[in-house]
Amino acid sequence: MLHHQAIITDIKAIIAQSQEKAIRTIDHQRTLMYWAIGERIFREEQQGKDRADYGQHLTAYIAQALEPELGSGFSKRQVELMRQFYRTFPIANTLYSQLSWSQYKLLLRLDSHDQRTFYMAETVKNNWTVRQLERQIYTNLYERLLVSNDKESVLAVAQNEQLPSDAKQIIKDPMFLEFLGFRRESAFYEKDLETAIITHLQEFLLELGNGFSFVARQKRIHIEGDDFFVDLVFYNRLLQCFVIIEIKTAKLTHQDLGQLQMYVNYYDRVEKLPHENATIGILLCADKNDAVVRYSLPAGQKQIVASQYKLYLPTEQQLLAELNKELYSFEKGE
Structure with missing residues (x-):
């Protein structure tokens, strides 16, 4: 039977x-x-x-x-x-x-040939639905990736002509988490945001970037008698490494970066296998000072990424204005 x-x-x-x-x-x-x-x-x-x-x-x-x-x-x-x-x-x-x-x-x-090429490649690679493609276009995924990458690299990674060598090639800043459903001006804790992300894991993985899979929540690590709990742990098959996410609902501080660096070091020395690449740490924060990030971390390091999250989608005009400002600052080397 x-x-x-x-x-x-x-x-x-x-x-x-x-x-x-x-x-x-x-x-x-x-x-x-x-x-x-x-x-x-x-x-x-x-x-x-x-x-x-x-x-x-x-x-x-x-x-x-x-x-x-x-x-x-x-x-x-x-x-x-x-x-x-x-x-x-x-x-x-x-x-x-x-x-x-x-x-x-x-x-x-879309007005740009490069934009169309990017979204076509990403849709085919990720098997996006119409709704998913529409959201990625509306939230300007292409422009967000351009903020920290050159155009040729963004297109090459999208078309599978180049494997990403840097977390910033696939991780967006800012990230838009409107699908979590938080109301404007509502008060919530980091635990609430973490729970909402797990509840909407599929949408979060889509926003996070290509190649991510979920590993653990509140992962306990034991360091010589002290216990610590990592908010979220993922693995990225394109980067071939663990990706640790710490959530901060307040403005980022250098202490937050130090804590995340400790978690990254632990995973590199204890969890990472010899064939895998160095662990990536993402500090997902409500607000950040880019100068604090620069001065808190070693020059040229690629393991720690600070990405600001936004719980509400701005108007298309506001979004484009903000991204154009970011792109201009990036091109000027500020």
């Missing part, structure tokens, strides 16, 4: 996998159809004398002819998106079968 149950389980898994592949195949064919329609519109448009005006007239004409019969998928806005889709991705064999039409529509909103 147990053997028969195993067969049923396997068959259900095969059916589910086949259904998923069928859905992806159909969606990719739909995407290719929209691309081909966009190409046809573009070729027709090139024959117009005044291309800008003719393009507007043409998409309106196509929508009026097709929408009554085929539905809202061929509204004027949708037809214009098909035209834009071809113009943005003029080579059909560069389209990813793993990306849905809904995801491509999100990518069309």
Whole structure:
């Protein structure tokens, strides 16, 4: 009987996998159809004398002819998106079968080719849903990584052309933790934040970066008669090292950095295997003074990262303004 149950389980898994592949195949064919329609519109448009005006007239004409019969998928806005889709991705064999039409529509909103290249690669690599891609675009993941990296490195890591050699290549600063659900002005302790992170672990791993897996919470370490408890321990398969996270709901101090450094040293000397890389420590804090971080740690060190967390998403304009300021300071070497 147990053997028969195993067969049923396997068959259900095969059916589910086949259904998923069928859905992806159909969606990719739909995407290719929209691309081909966009190409046809573009070729027709090139024959117009005044291309800008003719393009507007043409998409309106196509929508009026097709929408009554085929539905809202061929509204004027949708037809214009098909035209834009071809113009943005003029080579059909560069389209990813793993990306849905809904995801491509999100990518069309981006102005930069490098941005689109980054988000396409990250979506395929991490198997992001439409909602996950939308959140990463809205919270400016690409720009946050650029704050502490060069553009070529960010793109190379995203496209698997280069393995990350530094934690800052995959860890964002700031991190946005709006999914934890804390209300504005609410009072909470570090324990509350830690509990919320565990409750929303999947979302936190997505925000934390690529290649992370959860290891332990409140990990007890014993050092010559004294017990200490590490808030969160992760492992990163890309960096091939342990990653320790300490949470501070107050402003970062040099004592906090010293405590985290002790935990990192312990893991390097006791837990780390010979083939693994040096442990990374992340101090996730509500507020930080970058000068305190610089002067509290040895010059050139790469094991300790101070990342500020934000529990609420600012408006897109505020977010971009803040990131542009950070990017400008980074480029100026401040």
